[in-house]
Amino acid sequence: xxxxxxxxxxxxxxxxxxxxxxxxxxxxxxxxxxxxxxxxxxxxxxxxxxxxxxxxxxxxxxxxxxxxxxxxxxxxxxxxxxxxxxxxxxxxxxxxxxxxxxxxxxxxxxxxxxxxxxxxxxxxxxxxxxxxxxxxxxxxxxxxxxxxxxxxxxxxxxxxxxxxxxxxxxxxxxxxxxxxxxxxxxxxxxxxxxxxxxxxxxxxxxxxxxxxxxxxxxxxxxxxxxxxxxxxxxxxxxxxxxxxxxxxxxxxxxxxxxxxxxxxxxxxxxxxxxxxxxxxxxxxxxxxxxxxxxxxxxxxxxxxxxxxxxxxxxxxxxxxxxxxxxxxxxxxxxxxxxxxxxxxxxxxxxxxxxxxxxxxxxxxxxxxxxxxxxxxxxxxxxxxxxxxxxxxxxxxxxxxxxxxxxxxxxxxxxxxxxxxxxxxxxxxxxxxxxxxxxxxxxxxxxxxxxxxx
RNA sequence: GGAGAGGUGGCUGAGUGGCUGAAAGCGGCGGUUUGCUAAACCGUUGUACGGGGUAAUGCCCGUACCCUGGGUUCGAAUCCCAGCCUCUCCGCCA
Numbered sequence: 144x145x146x147x148x149x150x151x152x153x154x155x156x157x158x159x160x161x162x163x164x165x166x167x168x169x170x171x172x173x174x175x176x177x178x179x180x181x182x183x184x185x186x187x188x189x190x191x192x193x194x195x196x197x198x199x200x201x202x203x204x205x206x207x208x209x210x211x212x213x214x215x216x217x218x219x220x221x222x223x224x225x226x227x228x229x230x231x232x233x234x235x236x237x238x239x240x241x242x243x244x245x246x247x248x249x250x251x252x253x254x255x256x257x258x259x260x261x262x263x264x265x266x267x268x269x270x271x272x273x274x275x276x277x278x279x280x281x282x283x284x285x286x287x288x289x290x291x292x293x294x295x296x297x298x299x300x301x302x303x304x305x306x307x308x309x310x311x312x313x314x315x316x317x318x319x320x321x322x323x324x325x326x327x328x329x330x331x332x333x334x335x336x337x338x339x340x341x342x343x344x345x346x347x348x349x350x351x352x353x354x355x356x357x358x359x360x361x362x363x364x365x366x367x368x369x370x371x372x373x374x375x376x377x378x379x380x381x382x383x384x385x386x387x388x389x390x391x392x393x394x395x396x397x398x399x400x401x402x403x404x405x406x407x408x409x410x411x412x413x414x415x416x417x418x419x420x421x422x423x424x425x426x427x428x429x430x431x432x433x434x435x436x437x438x439x440x441x442x443x444x445x446x447x448x449x450x451x452x453x454x455x456x457x458x459x460x461x462x463x464x465x466x467x468x469x470x471x472x473x474x475x476x477x478x479x480x481x482x483x484x485x486x487x488x489x490x491x492x493x494x495x496x497x498x499x500x501x502x503x504x505x506x507x508x509x510x511x512x513x514x515x516x517x518x519x520x521x522x523x524x525x526x527x528x529x530x531x532x533x534x535x536x537x538x539x540x541x542x543x544x545x546x547x548x549x550x551x552x553x554x555x556x557x558x559x560x561x562x563x564x565x566x567x568x569x570x571x572x573x574x575x576x577x578x579x580x581x582x583x584x585x586x587x588x589x590x591x592x593x594x595x596x
Numbered sequence: 597g598g599a600g601a602g603g604u605g606g607c608u609g610a611g612u613g614g615c616u617g618a619a620a621g622c623g624g625c626g627g628u629u630u631g632c633u634a635a636a637c638c639g640u641u642g643u644a645c646g647g648g649g650u651a652a653u654g655c656c657c658g659u660a661c662c663c664u665g666g667g668u669u670c671g672a673a674u675c676c677c678a679g680c681c682u683c684u685c686c687g688c689c690a
Contacts (some may be wrong), residue, residue, distance in 0.1 A: 216659045220658060220659070225670045226614070227614070244670040361664055536643095541653095
């Protein structure tokens with residue numbers, strides 16, 4: 144059985160002058176051959192996704208690199224031929240032949256230098272080229288132009304004045320924002336007692352549902368090499384969102400998607416081993432750079448949260464990708480249905496789509512305090528975007544080596560979903576009924592009641 | 597953290613300057629033999645890029661790749677330097 148690929152091509156691209164070194168994979172990003180063949184398609188993708196790339200400069204660089212490499216290859220051929228010759232020559236004839244080689248060597252050096260100069264620029268630009276979105280993705284400028292495609296469950300009407308999750312959390316003694324801020328600054332919090340129990344209960348419910356469906360549970364590193372961040376597409380564009388441990392050249396992943404998707408990087412799998420379906424729990428770290436002043440209240444947008452994530456690696460087949468996309472969406476809906484929370488599914492528009500995503504469906508769960516649905520899940524499919532960057536391939540039945548397709552979706556993320564759960568399950572007296580599905584995970588607790596005193 | 601050993605193809609493992617993209621074995625694939633399986637025997641078996649060719653696949657030529665990067669040399673898996681990673685022993689530790 145073939146398991147590991149041999150091409151662990153991780154190159155250091157260091158701006159020679161200053162650390163930190165930037166890591167990337169030498170393996171292709173988006174397929175440059177496709178960009179050459181249909182530049183218009185990528186120019187359009189760049190426009191609607193709002194990922195600016197100078198394709199004129201990119202193709203120019205590509206052309207010059209290609210030309211230099213072709214000449215270099217020809218020179219190498221003559222060098223190899225001459226080298227074999229020299230081994231057989233003697234004395235004066237040998238001296239003459241060696242002298243001739245010097246000329247070739249000088250040209251080789253020139254070409255090497257040229258390539259060494261152009262290559263990093265080319266790679267840098269290639270890392271910015273977006274994956275073209277699927278035709279069924281609505282064109283739009285930002286999240287306000289996402290299209291609702293389905294609404295599930297009934298939004299609760301209260302016959303009393305409902306409290307928000309922070310008020311409930313304080314009243315019940317299960318959420319402590321001030322002390323979270325004391326320890327770790329803004330956007331931090333502490334879950335306590337039944338609040339922490341409900342947090343773990345939700346995550347465990349999600350894990351158990353996925354395990355029951357036959358998904359493979361992984362426990363993965365969340366402090367990862369930069370190459371993994373580049374490979375999954377979070378770098379370079381999302382670098383501002385990540386906590387970096389620069390001394391060690393590592394960063395904290397914002398989601399288990401990162402290590403789980405990279406799990407098979409630099410490997411060649413066998414088609415019979417596909418699809419691979421993984422589920423993993425991880426703590427997620429996000430700087431929320433650029434979100435200053437946005438969603439500052441409560442547990443909606445925080446620097447650290449816990450999440451159960453699902454990741455699929457499947458055949459390089461459009462239909463297979465579509466089928467798995469439906470599957471991972473349904474898996475997440477199953478968790479919300481078990482929790483009996485109302486939600487809707489939206490088709491995310493081009494402007495709100497990530498660089499690598501072909502299409503994305505967000506699930507938004509009803510949050511009474513926001514008087515709106517709030518994003519709780521994000522189901523994406525990438526086609527080859529991530530697998531090219533990570534070099535994840537498989538051998539198909541005919542023996543051809545192809546890049547896998549990757550997909551991922553939140554199974555559940557907490558505490559964000561606690562906003563919906565606590566607020567929707569609250570009672571007039573300030574207590575919160577524990578959703579039936581969570582009781583087995585909370586020692587049978589049925590209700591979280593206000594503290595005495 | 598201290599001391600040592602080592603990184604070669606799917607795996608094991610040979611290879612100390614040109615005839616080595618790489619011996620041998622295992623595994624995989626194809627075939628012969630056989631009532632079936634097994635065994636035996638024969639053949640075959642990396643990836644990427646560029647060029648040529650085809651209706652297309654097969655195919656042909658070239659280049660690169662023996663952890664990564666740099667250096668020495670006409671020529672590097674082989675010599676030198678730096679880095680990364682793995683293993684063993686000791687120490688520390690959830």
